[in-house]
Amino acid sequence: MSDPIFIVDGMLGNLARWLRILGYDTMYCPLSDNIILEKAESEKRILLTKDKALFRSAIRKGVKSMLIDGGDIVDILLNIALTLNIRVKPQKTSRCPICNGHLNEVESNNVINLVPKNILSKNSVFWICRSCGKVYWHGSHWRLIASTLSRVDKMIKDVNKAKI
Numbered sequence: 001m002s003d004p005i006f007i008v009d010g011m012l013g014n015l016a017r018w019l020r021i022l023g024y025d026t027m028y029c030p031l032s033d034n035i036i037l038e039k040a041e042s043e044k045r046i047l048l049t050k051d052k053a054l055f056r057s058a059i060r061k062g063v064k065s066m067l068i069d070g071g072d073i074v075d076i077l078l079n080i081a082l083t084l085n086i087r088v089k090p091q092k093t094s095r096c097p098i099c100n101g102h103l104n105e106v107e108s109n110n111v112i113n114l115v116p117k118n119i120l121s122k123n124s125v126f127w128i129c130r131s132c133g134k135v136y137w138h139g140s141h142w143r144l145i146a147s148t149l150s151r152v153d154k155m156i157k158d159v160n161k162a163k164i
Ligand SMILES: [Zn+2]
Pocket: 096, 097, 098, 099, 100, 101, 129, 130, 131, 132, 133, 134
């Protein structure tokens, strides 16, 4: 089965970045409800929204949608994982958190002029966005991302264990 693809409303830019790290094609759409619904429908994207009225309009139109409750990113990812069965581990197929473009994995000699020297010497693997050109590496921020995702993963396992 192919991956679900998503569209998120203007309030969920942070969630969009997380879903892209997980490799999900996620469109961030800070535009009017009508445009969001049109795009969701025409591109068969699942709408994730915090807006109850938008959620109801989506359901009326037959657009797959999930209402996102408040809470921190751990709660939100847990809810989505339990409802839509998404994976919560970073993928080889991760997308650019900023623009949703595909990433190419490259070695350090491909990014010599693109990242600071101290970063270059500390990392051997980098990723370049095919769309916007931004370069990524697993720096200190990555440990936070990885630990957040492993917290979600553990909670999913706990929920599954507690199921009767
Ligand atoms: Zn990009």
